[in-house]
Amino acid sequence: MLKDSAKAYDAYERSSLSGKINPSLLNLKHLVYLDLSNNYFDEEIQVPRLLGSMGNLRYLDLSGAGFRGGVPHDLGNLSNLQYLYLGNNYNMHAENLGWLSGLSFLKHLDLSFMYLQRVFDWLSVINALPSLMELKLSSCQLYQFTPVPIANLSSLTTFDLSFNNNPNNLIFGWASGLRNLVFLDLSGNQFKGSLPHELQNLTSLKHLDFSLNHQLNSSIPDWLYRKSHLEFLSLKENNLEGTISGALGNLTALSSLDLSSNKLEGNISRSWGRLCNLNSIFLSDVKLSQEIHEVLDIFSGCVSGVLEYLDLENTNLFGRLTEQLGQFKNLKYLDLNYNSLSGSVPMSIGELSFLRFLDLSNNKLEGVVSEIHFANLTRLLSLGIFGNSLILKELWIHFRFGFGEIPNLTEADRSTSVDLSSNNFSGSLPLVYPNISLLYLSKNALSGSIFQFLYHERNESKTMMFLKLEDNLLSGELPDCWMNWQGLYMLNLDNNKFTGNLPSSIGSLSLLLSLHLRKNNLFGILPTSLKNCTSLMAFDVAENWFVGNIPTWIGQELSYMEILTLRSNKFDGDLPTELCHLTSLHVLDLAYNSLSGTIPSCIKNLSAMVSIDYDEGNSIFYRSTSYFSTTLYLEGAVLVTKGRASEYNNTLNLVRSIDLSGNNFSGVIPNEVTNLKALQSLNLSYNSFSGRIPETIGAMTSLETLDFSANQLTGEIPQVISGLTFLSNLNLSNNNLIGKIPLGTQLQSFDASSFVGNDLCGSPLHKNCTGTVLTPAYDHSGGKNDNEHEVDWFYVSMALGFVVGFWSIIGPLLVNRRWRSVQTSLRIPQLISQDLRIVGRVRAPVATSISSRGDLNSGDHVRSSFCSFTIKGT
Template sequence: MKSITKSFFTVGLVFLELLVVADINFSFCNGSSHVGCVQSERKALLSFKQGLSYDPSNRLASWGGDGDCCRWAGVVCDNFTGHVIQLRLRNPHLEYFTDYEEEPYASSATIVAVYEAYERSMLGGKINPSLLDLKHLIYLDLSGNHFDGHDIPEFLGSIENLRYLNLSNAGFSGMIPQQLGNLSSLQNLDLNFEFQSSNDITVLHVENLFWLSGLSLLEHLDLSGVNLSKASDHWLPMTNTLSSLKVLQLSKCKLDQYHSLPLPMVNFSSSLTTLDLSDNRFSNHLILSWICDLSHLVFLNLGRNRFRGSIPVGLQNLTSLKHLDLTMNYFNSSIPKWLYGFSHLEYLSLRQNYLQGRISSGIGNLTSLERLDLSFNDQLVGSIPRSFGRLCNLRSISLSGIELSQEMCEILDIFSRCISNNLESLYIGGSQISGQFTDQLGKFKNLHTFYASENSISGPMPSSLGELSSLKFLIISSNKLNGTLSEIHFANITRLLVFDASENPLALTVSLDWIPRFQLAYLNLRSCNLGYRFPLWLQTQKFLEYIDISNSGISDNIPNPFWNILSRTYQLNLSCNNMYGPIPELTNASTLFVLDLSSNNFSGPLPLLHSNVSTVNFSNNTFSGSISQFLCYKTRESKKTEVLKLRFNSLAEELPDCWMNWPSLIILDLGNNKFTGSLPTSIGTLMMLESLRLRKNHFFGTIPVALNNCTELRVLDVSGNELVGIIPSWMGERFSSRMIILNLRSNKFHGFLPLELCRLASLQILDLADNNLFGVLPRCIKKHKCHGDNNISCEQRCMV
């Protein structure tokens, strides 16, 4: 879904390009006028191609041979002279990539696929100075490519006829060359740096912006994402010299306060229609007073700054506004009445401020509104006014996180008048909504996103839900919904991607052979009632990335076909059910990142996993036998697992000595099993380990010296074993700054307490009870809290 913002810019850009093309005397339609390319320019293009060492999709495959260079991909010539006038080498997937970056519920597989297509379509390498031989070049677009962090070439400032230059998101870095100020014919300059394919690229920056004074014909300037902090004191007067400027985009430029007084007289007050200063550091209203004189503005984005106080009354002068974004500032007034007079306004976002008071009935005057976002202003109170129903053009409504305190049926009644005809997105999560859904829900035929979580909505879901044929995202979690969801509730829903009804006493009752007409990417039915049978319809969902059906009342074994649908799944949570049976080998589930099967009745050996799994929780089951195969599978392959929880099972035998294969472990819990033998020395290779819990097993021998390599340890619990020897003095030395919990209770340690334990400066819990220790507890340790099941004091526990 494209935003109004992107659509507006696209229209503006196309219009600008048409103006550029209109100035050129050539035609794509008149084949009889075509004279073929100039040979010297053909040679220049081939030299340019030679510098582009990266072209994985062969976008420039047509560049070569004896063919006419005017017919090469991305090359546009004047049909009468044959001179190259345009190079259009924009990455064809750039627009799709940036769209999906902003899609809140886009599946990760979709984003990865879009990014991979974007990356495959990149050109890379170096820009050859042969471009200077294209004397008639007026249009150069290299956006969305990857030029390996090279500087923008200074010689681009010598292409004297250039009118359009777009190097946005093309992998350039370093300082923007001031030579670009020599392009006196330039009308469009886009160096946008917001979307980069690599974190290794240094941000583009400027030493100053004085070079802008040479671009007197400039109409479109986009430096978003460029570090302009060194130009904070003069960016305004310099851009103000551009009397023809129509579009000025300086988002995420690290611009700070503008303190200079008096403010410059506005030269482009009659031309500037688009201004984006979002994601900067502005806080005072000095810059706002300058903006309020830009009476022809159509688009204004001041979101994500630090403006405070009341929304400036001077903004009421901007009566031509169609897009106003004040997102994430510190405005703390009520919504001003004059704002309701902006009859042309199509986009309004006051999201995440500190606005107070009520939503006035005057909002009904904004009849051109297509997108409205008032969300996360937690001091906005009161119900949605009836006049809201007059906003028939609304496509997106965001009212999450404000205190509506309204019945769901009343909201549906207001919206169903004419809003339901066009509404695509409705966000009302966490807005203190109560009451029940009604059949009016079925009127919203174009609704693709419905977010109503964290309210107090009760009662059953109406069967009219099944009429929402456009629905893609349904999030109704953490309410009080009850009753039954059946097949009829999904009758005409064919596009559903995200379904989250978790934390509701809802029952999902469908036939065993039900095959949904949709393919989900995200499913969360945690703490719903799915019945005792495993939901077989899950086996029909081939693209699931997230599955959570924990605590859903299932008492069944898992059919083998289910494990075959995990090719894209990154999180699987089946915990807190009564599922049983063995788990098959999951070594092919390469995308699986989090696997939680805890608190069930699974049995047999631990399943082999792919090395990519980061979090594994098999606790509270009846897995049994040795874990040697599980731990030592593919010994030459390092596991990426950070959390491994196996407590409360029936695992037995000795721990194998192959922990060096698990270097990423941070949390390891093997407690409450039947392990025996001595602790393997390879545990000392777990350099990132922060928590080690081995309680209530049958380990014997001493604590291995190698454990002193685990200097990040914060929790060490070996209680309830048969460990012997003295408490190592190196514990106080090696764990001095990190250790919070040290539990050695119920072992066979003997001897005096080492004074080195006094160095455990962060220690909060120390339990040494039920050992063979003797002597007096050192004073430095008495201050620590103790953990135990009886009332014996710390000091008594450490005595003979």
């Protein structure tokens, strides 16, 4: 499939027009229809003005043709034009749309993806086009407009204003005049409050898409249930709440319903059984709390004959999955993932011969599933059954399940994805058909070599994109044959028993986005060929035996890197300054190696650690799209905190962490580290850092974990640390720090073990601070003074002499009244300790703890909030 798609795209590229449009086109004086869409006029600055001279044109389609720059106003001269399509030219813009006023016969207008942010009169211009029937303005960044009381477009039947982020709510008043409107798409606009009541006036409406307006927080209004002509209704991914009304059964024309990902609850009503045209139902994340047999019974009448898509993922369904399922003969998509379904898989599932996507994962199903269940499912593309207690016996492509082996998947030519992770498979890896795009066999007990698996059909290029084999017992060396697997986007071999060098052919995986080799017995140096994997975003080789310097090409060539984990290896040498080029880096973990030298000041260039873009979402995932379904791989990272390894998935995109602990770094902690204001976890423990804790550390307002323990730091703890209001874990133990622990609720709440092994006093230590604590002079060089914690008696005696001499002169003068008046103007300077009030974000801790190697030491808990990245083009 992937190969066919690639061929089709190559053919499309070869057939696309490019270059400039020849002016001889004007010789076609009677031309009425011109379609130049989906070409690539990459050398053309903008739509050529000469097109404005083709006065007889009725139809002009320039969509998706690679044009850029401003729209020539000459197009306004095409007074006979009825169809104008300029959409999907992502680099085109317009400063105004006044030129449209000359197109009085215009019926169809598409300006989608054109940059129109500076156009404020667009609504009044559109309102003056009386013949307009179709208007598409998707993703034009239309934030504002000059208000127009009500629409004057009696012919308009299609209006698409989707993904303009936040257009003015006054649009609803104008839209209420569109009495003949049939199609309305207002998705992705961040509208607030409730569904606008003005829309109830649109009596002809058949298609309403109000999805992805995340600030809608009302219940579904009653007027919506009176839209008897409505055929398509999507309210997905809003914040709607309340109970789903049984009145929805009045929408008898409805063919597609999507209420997924809201805060809705209730039951599917018996009245839904009247929706005899219902082709698609998407209710994922709606809390139905209903028995599955009741739901199937409601739809078992006229609905069962037309239903093709049924998504009930995570809806609190329970009970036994019954033979009723076999009534839904036309089902193509069935998702019952994350429910509490029990009992066995009904035999009638084999009657769903049109099924392409089936997910029964994460339920309480049990019993035997055999080939009989799936023998007729010849169209099945994706199957999910993990997270149950099923025993599969000679299933479909003749593999056994339970405490058995997986024979070969070479007959799986119709399957694009296979996920059998988190089961009890044993034995060796199966041979696979080359066109499987996704294979998840992680968290089983598979053993033996990977050689046969990789070399099967060795002369045929594999199109697999996602391969997960982590958490098994696989062993032996990694064969040097990865050049046959160049379609891989993700490879995860974590936590196996692989040994030997990393083969150089791994560098031929030029599309690779994620490479995980953690916790094996691999050794040697990292092959230079890896620098060819220029799309790599996540690279984890922690807990192996790799040696040598950290390669400079990581920073020079792998510019998209977001997760870099080289923890617990044998890397040595200095920290290369080239790593400072990784401006997208979220997580840097180099702990427990033999690295030395200083932290380079260019560390401030890690700009993704300076600030966080909260609009990017929380999760890092890669998307694989096949003919029928979309598969996501959620990126994960293991971070060591408080001596434990915690795995982060859903919140990974918000995590910012640096761990350099357990090395031989020395010198001062550079002030440039404190430029990383988004950093949440900083661990420099068990090194030989000297000098003072940077006074500018107060700028790191996002810090939640700070570990400087087991170093040679000197001087006092900066007062500004008490202003780090997110700080939940602190360890400054076993240094040469002196003086009083700064006062502040944050610091006094930590355990005394955070400060032991220093010459400190004050709470939470039991050692009281008596007398005056001398504050050593600030060492601007940042250098270490081995004796700076000792009293220098020369300077003490000099200070005492100064005091005695001063008062022997000034004392008698104070007796005199005239000098007393002078005394009132004297002020003794005092060190003012300011209480810094820092207002920040509230984060909820999300982390799953897993066991770690015993040689991991200190660290702290990283917290972040809940957060889809797609594959970057290559």
